[in-house]
Amino acid sequence: DLISQSVNLDHFRGLIFPGGFSYADVLGSARGWAATLKFNSNVEQQLQRFKHRNDTFSLGVCNGCQLMALLGWVGNKSNGTQGTLLTHNTSGRFECRFSSVMIPEKTPAMMLNGMQGSVMGVWVAHGEGRFVFESDQIKKSVKDFVSLIYVDDDNKPATM
Incomplete structure (x- = not known):
């Protein structure tokens, strides 16, 4: 349209x-x-x-x-052009699994407002879901936009 x-x-x-x-x-x-x-x-x-x-x-x-x-x-450069890429998973395969995520205390997502600290399960399925940032500066700039954090079985932030 x-x-x-x-x-x-x-x-x-x-x-x-x-x-x-x-x-x-x-x-x-x-x-x-x-x-x-x-x-x-x-x-x-x-x-x-x-x-x-x-x-x-x-x-x-x-x-x-x-x-x-x-x-x-998402994570653009100061001139407004692309500075972030979602690329192939580290495994090189399509990944499909049920994962746990937590809503951070400072979520910018209006749809998750009031749910801070909640842990829930989500289906994750993708072949190109790994974020790659052109610079550390761009990577830091998107931290305030994180709406969900992967967590382990103890509800601690998962590491990559």
Whole structure:
């Protein structure tokens, strides 16, 4: 709808990029999707306006999070370009498991507000879910945006 210009983002306050294998991920996770959005000037302008408004929120789930990284919405450089990449798991395999996560005391996620300290189970399934940051500065800059922390069986933060 954005590409056909039948809808614009000016009246939306929330934008959720869903999971799923966009373009079958043949170019890499979310790469075809990102190119479709980046190389359509109307869509790119709408996304930038939305991103820079003070009254909006966004969420990327699975492929959607990979898309947000490719668009420079997660851990971007000072010039607004991509500084974070979600790449192949260290194991080199598709990983699918039930994991435990904790909501940190200082969660920025409005949907988790009031749930700080809670531990819950989540399904994790991805082949390219490892965050790689272009610099330590970018890695530090995203720490305030962490909404869930993997925890071990004792509910202590898991290490990588």
